[in-house]
Amino acid sequence: MSISKNELRQVRSLSQKKYRDESGLFVVEGEKMVAEALASAFEVVRVYRKEEIGEEAMARLSALSSPSPVLAVVRQLEPRERSLPAKGLFLALDGIRDPGNLGTILRIADWFGIDAVYASSDTVELYNPKVVQSTMGAIFRVPFHPVDVPGLCRQAIAAGGRVYGTFLNGENLYSKTLETGSDTPCIIVIGNESNGISAAVAACVSDRLFIPPYPADDPGSESLNAAVATAVTVAEFRRRTL
Numbered sequence: 001m002s003i004s005k006n007e008l009r010q011v012r013s014l015s016q017k018k019y020r021d022e023s024g025l026f027v028v029e030g031e032k033m034v035a036e037a038l039a040s041a042f043e044v045v046r047v048y049r050k051e052e053i054g055e056e057a058m059a060r061l062s063a064l065s066s067p068s069p070v071l072a073v074v075r076q077l078e079p080r081e082r083s084l085p086a087k088g089l090f091l092a093l094d095g096i097r098d099p100g101n102l103g104t105i106l107r108i109a110d111w112f113g114i115d116a117v118y119a120s121s122d123t124v125e126l127y128n129p130k131v132v133q134s135t136m137g138a139i140f141r142v143p144f145h146p147v148d149v150p151g152l153c154r155q156a157i158a159a160g161g162r163v164y165g166t167f168l169n170g171e172n173l174y175s176k177t178l179e180t181g182s183d184t185p186c187i188i189v190i191g192n193e194s195n196g197i198s199a200a201v202a203a204c205v206s207d208r209l210f211i212p213p214y215p216a217d218d219p220g221s222e223s224l225n226a227a228v229a230t231a232v233t234v235a236e237f238r239r240r241t242l
Helices: 005-013 017-023 031-038 055-061 099-111 129-134 149-158 226-239
Strands: 025-029 044-049 070-075 088-094 116-119 144-146 162-172 185-191 207-210
Touching: 005 055, 017 025, 025 031, 025 129, 031 044, 031 070, 044 055, 088 099, 088 149, 088 226, 099 116, 099 129, 099 226, 116 149, 149 162, 149 185, 162 226, 185 226
Parallel strands: 088 116, 088 185, 116 144, 162 185, 162 207
Antiparallel strands: 025 070, 044 070
């Protein structure tokens, strides 16, 4: 199997958002990730294997420092805003900017069976190569929808649900009564890495939570990483269902 210079150039261009947006395509690298893509609802446009195109060509295609044995070009799902289901536990991302954080949050959502992840327009792009790789395949399993986050939160409240967010002045996560989404829609908001939850979204939060440090009277770090805070919070919500 040979690969033309034009084809090589087209695949390489997908490392840039401009060309991902124009083509509606993105790149997946690694045997596990490509297998996940092939088993998903995503359309896999082309698969390149090192034994077929040669090591040099794969090195030129790959964006990784150590090229993997296989790489696939995958079509993005059509971005559509989705209405909030009548029940379930959801994440709403309010300005998550770090690709590694977004990828890790999707892995957390996948692990804990979060029903969907919603994201504001200023959240980092889902198909950013660093996001894709750091999801470790969760991108193909976790429903992800762009939305107006304040509007989504208002929908949840109107449906009798709850909207949770973490704040320094919130109630102790471990002692507070929590709704888990079994009967109504419940949203956990994850704020921006530097600024936390925006004022517009904070105004829609029904329950403010605080993750206490240990020991409580001698905190070390100023705050937790956004993905770490997500894992701690979601784990507690799921623990309440056991």
